Amino acid sequence: MAVATLYVNSVTGKDANTGSRLSPLKTITHALKITKSPGIIQLAPGTYNTSTGEIFPLIIPGETLLVGNESNKGQEIIISGSGKYQSPSFGWQNITLLLLGDASVLGVTITNPSNKGTGIWIESTAPTLANNTFSKCLREGILTTGNAKPAILDNIFIQNSASGLMMARHSKGEVLRNVFENNPVGVALSDFAAPLIANNKLIKNRIALALARDASPVLRRNLICQNTQGGLLVNGNAIPDLGKPQDPADNIFREQKEFDIQNLSFQTVSSVGNQLNPAQVKGVVEFLAATADTPSQVGISTSFADLDGHWAAEFVEALVKQDFISGFPDGTFQPSTPITRAQYAALITKTFQFPASNNLNRFKDIRTDFWAAKAIASAAEAGFLNGFPDGTFRPGQNLTKVQAIVSIVNGLKFTGSNPNGLLVYSDRAQIPTYATNAITIATQKLLIINYPQPELLEPLREITRAEIAALIYQALVARGQAEVVASPYIVKPDTEIPSFSDLVGHWAEAYIRALVSMNLTQGFADGSYQPDKPMTRAQYTALISAAFNPTPKRPATEFTDVPGDFWAVKAIQIAASGGFVGGFSDRTFRPYQNVQRLQVIVSLVNGLGLPPASQDLLTIYTDRKSIPEYARTAVATATQYKIIINYPDPQILAPTKEATRAEVAAMIYQALVALKRSKPI
Numbered sequence: 001m002a003v004a005t006l007y008v009n010s011v012t013g014k015d016a017n018t019g020s021r022l023s024p025l026k027t028i029t030h031a032l033k034i035t036k037s038p039g040i041i042q043l044a045p046g047t048y049n050t051s052t053g054e055i056f057p058l059i060i061p062g063e064t065l066l067v068g069n070e071s072n073k074g075q076e077i078i079i080s081g082s083g084k085y086q087s088p089s090f091g092w093q094n095i096t097l098l099l100l101g102d103a104s105v106l107g108v109t110i111t112n113p114s115n116k117g118t119g120i121w122i123e124s125t126a127p128t129l130a131n132n133t134f135s136k137c138l139r140e141g142i143l144t145t146g147n148a149k150p151a152i153l154d155n156i157f158i159q160n161s162a163s164g165l166m167m168a169r170h171s172k173g174e175v176l177r178n179v180f181e182n183n184p185v186g187v188a189l190s191d192f193a194a195p196l197i198a199n200n201k202l203i204k205n206r207i208a209l210a211l212a213r214d215a216s217p218v219l220r221r222n223l224i225c226q227n228t229q230g231g232l233l234v235n236g237n238a239i240p241d242l243g244k245p246q247d248p249a250d251n252i253f254r255e256q257k258e259f260d261i262q263n264l265s266f267q268t269v270s271s272v273g274n275q276l277n278p279a280q281v282k283g284v285v286e287f288l289a290a291t292a293d294t295p296s297q298v299g300i301s302t303s304f305a306d307l308d309g310h311w312a313a314e315f316v317e318a319l320v321k322q323d324f325i326s327g328f329p330d331g332t333f334q335p336s337t338p339i340t341r342a343q344y345a346a347l348i349t350k351t352f353q354f355p356a357s358n359n360l361n362r363f364k365d366i367r368t369d370f371w372a373a374k375a376i377a378s379a380a381e382a383g384f385l386n387g388f389p390d391g392t393f394r395p396g397q398n399l400t401k402v403q404a405i406v407s408i409v410n411g412l413k414f415t416g417s418n419p420n421g422l423l424v425y426s427d428r429a430q431i432p433t434y435a436t437n438a439i440t441i442a443t444q445k446l447l448i449i450n451y452p453q454p455e456l457l458e459p460l461r462e463i464t465r466a467e468i469a470a471l472i473y474q475a476l477v478a479r480g481q482a483e484v485v486a487s488p489y490i491v492k493p494d495t496e497i498p499s500f501s502d503l504v505g506h507w508a509e510a511y512i513r514a515l516v517s518m519n520l521t522q523g524f525a526d527g528s529y530q531p532d533k534p535m536t537r538a539q540y541t542a543l544i545s546a547a548f549n550p551t552p553k554r555p556a557t558e559f560t561d562v563p564g565d566f567w568a569v570k571a572i573q574i575a576a577s578g579g580f581v582g583g584f585s586d587r588t589f590r591p592y593q594n595v596q597r598l599q600v601i602v603s604l605v606n607g608l609g610l611p612p613a614s615q616d617l618l619t620i621y622t623d624r625k626s627i628p629e630y631a632r633t634a635v636a637t638a639t640q641y642k643i644i645i646n647y648p649d650p651q652i653l654a655p656t657k658e659a660t661r662a663e664v665a666a667m668i669y670q671a672l673v674a675l676k677r678s679k680p681i
Contacts, residue, residue, distance in 0.1 A: 006031045009044035010052040027053040038063035045076035056083030062101020070107035070131035082114035089145040099127035112137040122148045144171040167193040189215035211238035230259040248273020250336035304333035312466035315473040324351045335466035342372040342395035345379040354378040363393035384411030402459035409438040425457045447474040448491040500529040508662035511669040520546045531662035538568040538591035541575035550578025559589035580607030598655035605634040613640035621653045641674040
């Protein structure tokens with residue numbers, strides 16, 4: 001679907017304009033009035049406030065992207081203002097932006113100059129906020145409440161009056177790779193808030209993290225340092241997850257003035273695998289050792305103080321022995337520290353022995369006397385690394401997991417992949433399109449190691465020194481240059497799932513592959529699945545009996561046109577006695593007749609015994625008048641349970657259309673989701 005973009009320029013625009021690139025609007029306020037979801041509102045550099053015509057709060061609807069300049073965290077695109085908003089959780093508030101649904105705000109600076117003002121308010125929605133700056137808000141930069149599940153990624157929170165981020169009520173979501181600096185509290189958590197807070201830098205605040213009431217965040221791989229009062233303050237009944245014996249947290253606490261951790265609660269706080277000063281710990285904190293739960297960790301002699309029992313110890317030591325990688329002067333390896341592009345270039349140049357390059361002026365931000373200039377030039381010439389469109393290399397920028405994997409696969413020219421390989425990753429939807437092939441190849445070659453959950457790739461997260469060591473070692477194994485190291489965290493593709501020649505890129509691919517992986521459906525002998533071919537009534541009963549194996553609700557019927565040796569006779573009897581299908585008045589079943597979409601919908605609702613829903617739900621379908629009266633409640637029920645999949649237009653039901661193999665597979669999978677027997681796709 002084409003997504004419309006409206007251009008806004010507070011300096012040169014006019015709200016009477018069309019909103020095109022050459023004829024921009026003046027205000028975000030007007031753009032929000034005329035935009036259609038999904039849509040993009042692209043902001044030009046400038047200040048957007050009441051004097052330029054903005055009316056606050058700005059309410060960003062779902063499927064709308066408000067975009068500035070992500071490359072500089074929105075430094076020149078400033079949204080400053082405040083308006084009244086009545087929160088269901090907290091009553092009247094002064095806020096700059098309210099985010100609905102899955103709205104996104106990318107690359108802008110947010111300031112709320114009003115007393116007790118909040119930059120962005122998120123209430124029971126799941127928006128994305130990435131590469132923004134939240135500065136000088138007179139309370140907090142972001143507040144989440146209700147059942148909010150935001151993705152708060154790669155932002156800067158600086159000099160806000162109360163906190164950078166406040167999460168309350170039942171907020172969850174992810175807070176990843178942000179910088180919280182010079183706020184009274186970097187991150188404040190209250191009520192039952194339980195987000196994942198990982199890979200952030202919380203520096204020079206008064207208190208980095210403050211927990212109250214029953215907050216229970218998961219804290220992983222954060223750098224918490226130079227905070228003028230302390231690092232982590234725990235109050236009430238809050239219980240932070242600071243690691244488990246099988247899952248060390250790898251947070252780094254250092255250089256706080258008064259405490260690294262202060263536990264004022266009535267609970268015992270457990271710490272596993274964190275770097276901190278025991279003398280800076282106040283209150284009851286229990287220090288537990290990480291378990292050596294893999295064969296490769298047992299008895300591994302390590303030369304680094306912080307690698308004893310670490311999951312990557314054997315990979316790191318193998319590279320150290322060959323002088324490919326080294327630690328730090330203080331005797332540590334710092335396995336959880338991200339690796340920069342310059343450090344990575346030096347590592348792979350040494351490991352794979354690239355020839356020297358004479359083109360040291362390839363990138364305009366790399367001086368010829370820069371310590372990694374030769375390695376960067378060689379790695380670029382060998383095809384492992386590229387620069388950016390502006391001619392820079394950005395040597396100090398941290399590398400992400402997906403960038404590292406793509407680099408290794410492309411640079412070493414690995415080939416040969418099965419598109420089903422990505423099915424092992426529960427977060428495969430986060431894999432950028434450009435990297436899909438490289439990651440399938442890397443999975444097939446056993447290059448990828450995911451700790452502690454092999455099925456969780458986290459492709460957009462910064463890769464750590466431990467992870468890059470493991471990835472490079474596995475590349476050496478794949479080239480026959482190193483011995484195999486046993487590790488339960490090596491991702492192994494599911495080779496049992498066949499590849500179908502006609503499924504790659506099909507809209508129903510994920511549903512079909514999921515059913516295939518559960519051994520509920522299969523393709524044809526020629527290697528195809530034929531997703532757009534109609535499905536017969538016999539084929540439908542085979543899928544029903546395999547997916548649901550229903551208990552009999554009525555006596556089995558013997559149909560006159562289904563002989564005892566017919567391939568689907570048992571499936572037809574199971575589906576019929578289970579209430580999913582019936583015969584015709586002449587006692588025939590007509591197994592070769594194609595099944596209609598409406599028949600599938602009614603069959604699933606009746607067979608599963610789902611409680612009826614209001615027919616008001618049918619208003620979403622533009623062709624609702626074509627739904628027969630007898631089936632209207634069943635269609636409404638299937639709509640409520642999200643069983644119905646309409647492609648390409650979600651608003652067109654097409655009830656009398658013959659159902660394709662893809663459509664039936666998708667609706668049966670959604671029925672399994674409704675029964676909580678499968679995870680949503």
